[in-house]
Amino acid sequence: NAGVTQTPKFQVLKTGQSMTLQCAQDMNHEYMSWYRQDPGMGLRLIHYSVGAGITDQGEVPNGYNVSRSTTEDFPLRLLSAAPSQTSVYFCASSYGAGTGELFFGEGSRLTVL
Amino acid sequence: GEDVEQSLFLSVREGDSSVINCTYTDSSSTYLYWYKQEPGAGLQLLTYIFSNMDMKQDQRLTVLLNKKDKHLSLRIADTQTGDSAIYFCAENAGKSTFGDGTTLTVKP
Numbered sequence: 001n002a003g004v005t006q007t008p009k010f011q012v013l014k015t016g017q018s019m020t021l022q023c024a025q026d027m028n029h030e031y032m033s034w035y036r037q038d039p040g041m042g043l044r045l046i047h048y049s050v051g052a053g054i055t056d057q058g059e060v061p062n063g064y065n066v067s068r069s070t071t072e073d074f075p076l077r078l079l080s081a082a083p084s085q086t087s088v089y090f091c092a093s094s095y096g097a098g099t100g101e102l103f104f105g106e107g108s109r110l111t112v113l
Numbered sequence: 114g115e116d117v118e119q120s121l122f123l124s125v126r127e128g129d130s131s132v133i134n135c136t137y138t139d140s141s142s143t144y145l146y147w148y149k150q151e152p153g154a155g156l157q158l159l160t161y162i163f164s165n166m167d168m169k170q171d172q173r174l175t176v177l178l179n180k181k182d183k184h185l186s187l188r189i190a191d192t193q194t195g196d197s198a199i200y201f202c203a204e205n206a207g208k209s210t211f212g213d214g215t216t217l218t219v220k221p
Contacts, residue, residue, distance in 0.1 A: 033208070040121070042201065042213035058208070090155055101146075102209060104155030
């Protein structure tokens, strides 16, 4: 059972480039989310989804897009990367929003030069 | 809005008890959680407490909840070097709000 899988684990981008962070889960979880982790700032919610076809903004959504075409996948898109988006990104899923354990991927470390 | 606060650092000697504290603001949380993050890894659930409980014990871990003061604590008995990690408290589960994390350092 793979759990939550994120790719890539590391990525270096130049300012203005675009990229997609992939997230897939094989637990049939309805809820999926993206967080960024910065030193001294904990985890901040970027976007979340309560099911296929439904997405919503979290605390820090600017500069990021998401879509949820299937239950399994929840990609995070950076359309025009900025140095302020240098961070570690975590995808997480749970059976339902508001209850249950959040399962995290191992993280994707992004550096924007 | 929701807010969760934790102290950032805690250093203890191996064998001592560690107490990590957390305050939260959302009184509607059904569950409150403690997650552990080891270096280079994602977060993993350590333990949780239902909001109508005052205390939960799980082997070396004791969680105390003071709902009136919105205060949550995690006590680790007989702390080991393998307990060195960042500990996050969180309210709710889906659209969770996390504290900034407490870095626990255990000295031999």
